[in-house]
Amino acid sequence: MVATKSIKFLVVFVLALTSFTAFAQEEVVENNLVDSPDEIREFIAHHLKDSHDFHLYTDNASGKHYGFPLPVIVWTSNGLKTFMSSEFHHDDNGEVVVDKDGTKIVKYHTKIYELDEGAAALSFDEAHHPTNASKVIDFSITKSVFGMILTGLLMLIGFSSLARGYKKGNTVPKGFSRVLEPLVIYVRDEIAKPNIGDKKYRKFMGFLLTVFFFIFILNILGLTPLGFNVTGQIAVTACLAIFTMVIYLFSGTKDFWAHTLWMPGVPIILRPILAVIELLGFVVIKPFSLLVRLFANITAGHFVVMSLMALMVSLKADFGPVASTGMSLILSLFIMFIELLVAFLQAFIFTMLSSLFIGMAVEEHDEHH
Amino acid sequence: MYNLIGAGIIVIGGGIGLGQIGGKAMESIARQPEAAGKIQTAMIIIGALLEGLAFGALILGK
Numbered sequence: 001m002v003a004t005k006s007i008k009f010l011v012v013f014v015l016a017l018t019s020f021t022a023f024a025q026e027e028v029v030e031n032n033l034v035d036s037p038d039e040i041r042e043f044i045a046h047h048l049k050d051s052h053d054f055h056l057y058t059d060n061a062s063g064k065h066y067g068f069p070l071p072v073i074v075w076t077s078n079g080l081k082t083f084m085s086s087e088f089h090h091d092d093n094g095e096v097v098v099d100k101d102g103t104k105i106v107k108y109h110t111k112i113y114e115l116d117e118g119a120a121a122l123s124f125d126e127a128h129h130p131t132n133a134s135k136v137i138d139f140s141i142t143k144s145v146f147g148m149i150l151t152g153l154l155m156l157i158g159f160s161s162l163a164r165g166y167k168k169g170n171t172v173p174k175g176f177s178r179v180l181e182p183l184v185i186y187v188r189d190e191i192a193k194p195n196i197g198d199k200k201y202r203k204f205m206g207f208l209l210t211v212f213f214f215i216f217i218l219n220i221l222g223l224t225p226l227g228f229n230v231t232g233q234i235a236v237t238a239c240l241a242i243f244t245m246v247i248y249l250f251s252g253t254k255d256f257w258a259h260t261l262w263m264p265g266v267p268i269i270l271r272p273i274l275a276v277i278e279l280l281g282f283v284v285i286k287p288f289s290l291l292v293r294l295f296a297n298i299t300a301g302h303f304v305v306m307s308l309m310a311l312m313v314s315l316k317a318d319f320g321p322v323a324s325t326g327m328s329l330i331l332s333l334f335i336m337f338i339e340l341l342v343a344f345l346q347a348f349i350f351t352m353l354s355s356l357f358i359g360m361a362v363e364e365h366d367e368h369h
Numbered sequence: 370m371y372n373l374i375g376a377g378i379i380v381i382g383g384g385i386g387l388g389q390i391g392g393k394a395m396e397s398i399a400r401q402p403e404a405a406g407k408i409q410t411a412m413i414i415i416g417a418l419l420e421g422l423a424f425g426a427l428i429l430g431k
């Protein structure tokens with residue numbers, strides 16, 4: 001009974017999610033905001049990037065933007081400056097200059113610049129790089145950072161309630177914990193144990209579970225109409241991959257380093273060459289493939305969904321508004337379901353490969369060559 | 370220009386490889402349906418490694 005109820009809820013939730021995203025898209029189309037292929041490209045590129053304010057939609061009739069501002073925290077040559085991003089008035093072309101105690105700050109293509117002494121407006125060279133402004137160190141709570149904090153809070157609430165349940169002595173978790181428990185056990189029994197080994201897996205469970213749920217929730221969040229694209233930011237995935245790298249390098253056993261740096265059982269001449277290859281593999285190639293896989297998969301997924309939604313704009317002239325909208329709705333619904341699968345699969349793959357690499361590093365070799 | 374062609378070739382190679390992995394995994398599942406779970410996990414891992422290579426080429430080639 002409960003199972004059918006939750007499945008019903010899930011189906012309704014997914015449908016609501018997809019239709020709402022499409023609806024938000026349609027609104028833009030009706031208002032002729034995005035019409036030509038160039039504008040579509042720009043719209044998609046804008047979505048894939050991080051931004052300094054949380055923009056939900058624009059009412060083109062009144063020209064009002066709906067959303068909420070996020071704090072901008074920058075370290076300029078005059079020290080720390082903080083203000084809300086609403087002071088830029090949704091400007092992204094470096095036209096609005098925010099003056100903070102003599103420090104002139106502008107935003108151009110989602111990057112924040114500090115104007116040089118005496119300059120009143122941003123000027124550009126031929127390649128559209130600002131010439132009279134310098135970059136600042138940006139600690140802003142951007143949309144991605146906001147998404148990560150939100151995910152952290154969700155995880156904190158969900159898992160502390162799960163842990164409280166066990167503390168009380170419940171053998172069967174209640175409520176939302178029922179969803180989390182099988183996933184935790186799945187990560188433990190299917191990912192950590194077979195790859196790291198029964199003896200040592202416990203130490204790494206914290207990291208593996210965190211990374212799994214962090215990526216999973218952020219991927220799912222990226223499919224909601226809120227427009228997050230956190231796991232599609234290369235900085236985020238790079239950071240996650242560096243965590244994995246540091247963990248497996250620092251938990252490497254004597255055997256691991258012996259096998260990496262001075263491989264037993266091969267001719268002496270080959271050993272330095274193998275050492276270079278192995279070191280390169282563990283320090284550069286493995287983390288790089290981890291970070292690129294997640295980044296490219298999520299970016300490509302968002303790109304495909306957005307392009308299919310843009311079909312309703314680009315095919316409107318040929319097929320009429322109803323047919324083109326229906327076509328792109330069906331196609332994007334289909335891709336959305338695949339993206340739900342990808343959201344799980346990428347979290348699984350990242351955790352799986354992390355535990356595989358950790359397993360390589362902590363493995364004890366019994367046989368001696 | 371050449372980097373795009375190179376990336377294209379690598380992606381074609383990746384496609385062939387993924388096809389091989391998927392096809393062989395299906396064959397082995399058909400032969401031994403009881404080992405389907407293990408074969409699937411191994412298939413996904415190899416697929417992911419290959420995918421990483423192809424995506425790497427795509428990013429570097431662009």
